[in-house]
Amino acid sequence: MQDSKLGLDPTQVEACHRLARRIVAAVLDDIEGRSTVAIERALLRLLGVAGADPEGVPFVNRIVSNLHAEGLLQDGACYWLFRIALADGISPLAAAERLRDYPDCLRTTAPVDAGLIAQACHAAFGEALEEIIARHSHRPALRTSAARHPKPLRYVLTATGSVREDILHARAVAAAGGDIVAVIRSTAQSLLDYVPYGETEEGYGGTFATQENFRSMRQAMDAWCEENGRYVRLSSFCSGLCMPEIAAMGAIEGYDNMVNDALYGVLYRDINPQRTLIDQLMSRRINGFFGVTINTGEDNYLRTADAVRAAPSVVASQLINYQMAKASGLTDPLIGIGNAFEIPPDTVNGFLLEWAQAQLTRELFPDCPTKFMPPTKHMNGDLMRTHGCDTLFNLIAVTTRQGIQTIGVPTEGVFTPLIHDRVHGLQGAEFAAVFARDLHDEIEFRQGGLIRLRAKEVLESAQALLERIASEGLFASLADGVFGDVARTRDGGKGLDGVFQCSSRYLNGFHLATRARSAERSAA
Template sequence: MTGKLGLDPALVARARELARRAGQPVVDLARSHTTVSVERAVLRLAGVTGADPDGIPWVNRLVDAVVADVGLGHGVAAPVFDALAREGIADVTLLAQKAAAGSVRFAQPSGRAATAARRASRKAVAAGVRAIDRRRAERDRLVKRFGDPQRRPWIYLIVATGDIYEDIPQAQAAARAGADVIAVIRSTGQSLLDYVPEGATREGFAGTYATQENFRLMRAALDESSRELGRYVRLTNYASGLCMPEMATLAGLERLDMMLNDSMYGILFRDINPIRTFVDQRFSRQVHARAGIIINTGEDNYLTTADAVDEAHTVTVSQLLNEFFAHEAGLADWQLGLGHAFEINPDVP
């Protein structure tokens, strides 16, 4: 028996091996498939921004246009960057606008055109990855400058007004009162939106819409609080639902520190297609690994649907699977905030 809990290390190793055996086929599936949100995340890294007058992001319009012409099976990067070269356009957002207007057609390039398109797409996406790297380095500098809270555990408080401009003063007040991590709860139902809203929002329901601009505004406000208080205040949001990869990408670009990211939440609690969920979660966790973001998994939700004692084993199974999937995607142990849903009752074996 070892460790604080006196667990049998052989039993722990056996449990982790079972999680690997259960999870590896899912990883194999995720490595060989894609989704519209994965492809949109790739194009966001390549620089697509903004939305049309109806609020539909240009990245959605671009992916939809590519899918209509050539399908999704080989990804959208090669057709997009092939079209950029054919049309003589340098701006990928401008290409999205032209595609939405029906003035651009897409094809799966071959030969030298395919080689050139792949080279150009890698260069463009690499620029987005480097931007995430810069934000991670920026976090490291600020933590070194302002310091981490000395106490453990960190105090985690929630804001959820629906209005980002109301959330900000609440978040700063919470930090002054001792909060170390601020979580901006997402608007009800956003996990089922197949797009990420654009811009600052003021009309969320039981939470505030997760958007890149809202991420930017809250991060700037908490940086101001970090300077005021002399300790780095962390920011949490959500990478779950239908836009997991995009949320992770935007979080990396705007230097969020933690994200709610569970490998099975969308399947169990939002009835989202399981294949899509597992493909999306792997990509999102790869982005989180690169961005130095801590993930929090969702085992707390089990208490809402099952008895905490009779079904306690499901929590452990979920933790083991979340750990396996996280490690496979490149997350380090310090980035894993595994959730829990146990009744803390000393009389229960």
């Protein structure tokens, strides 16, 4: 907190973090001891279970629904898979096939000592995770080599609906200096309680996130990197009903970033808050273990609520989201806290308010790669105006040294960007980054000036809001519509039927293997 350009009071900042920790601790207590169908499917994927039947039902879904039909889901997929493997002397993948095709085996399998099952599970996950890490062991160095000085990294979205065309667009992004390519998902994929299978050529407003699409995109961008000597990161979206599965798929295919935000699913996709907060914990643990940077989605609140008025709720959410990420084992350099530039362009001094908010986000999370999003809500097809707004956005992104900057495109609000729109956006970002490179070091905000006052006022209101949430609890606050002007109840929304209480036999192989690993690390 040294050198606060905003003159923030360090004790107040610490008080806010403390409140957020209290809120998160209560949520963790609440969801303790429960798992979800998506977590079980993610565990199977990490073990290497892949594929789908001719009707397109993924094998991992088949296995989990077989367990559910036999009334044994509370033991978890790991317990039964390794019990069958040990009882019949077969490999874990062969046991998975048996579970998939012959659910009767759940009734006929011989009992096996629980300690042996846990041991086998632990060992198999240890191996599976090591194998994934080894496959991508070259990536951390590539990421370091592709750091941008000065920050921020440039994050660009593609959304053609076809993975092949996304590759063409992603190459153009890379050539124009994009650092991170994120393929937007087909609309409403977040509501599917399964991950579609195979390479897809048809999507609505985006391209389906499938493991095969991830692989094609990764191969294509690795090839580009070989040709051009610059690493390009890939990102997708872990929000929705498959948060932990998408995290597992991203890890397996060597993705670098993931949007990972349960609250986004709660507010904008009406996903049940309990389901998705349980999913999020596991999803973020997977991201963190494999060194994947997450991005949170606070930018969205500013689209459904008034950006000037909603600023404190954004800061409160950022603080909660940050503590939630820490609780999942993520370190600061992997936590990309979200923020956006959404104040209406005709607001007097709106630029100063945006600057205050962007600087506040940086100072609250000094070691996090904060992610700054361009204007969208008020962008209306007036391409020149949008480009003008993006220029001011770029200036703040560079001058406040955000970690990641999503690139605005002139056609925002018209359609998914054309191949040259992104290049125009990237050129604008480059212009600000070069032309105003060291402005950051020249700036101090005047004491008693508008920017300092705004930051102070926002932080004070955020603190008051955190106090309220800490006393009511997060679930009750969500039901009050605290975030984004959207109200969601604890038992409402989609996906609660996929949550279950774990039995005393329950096993999570990922936790077994990673806890042992982190214990080893801290002993060493």
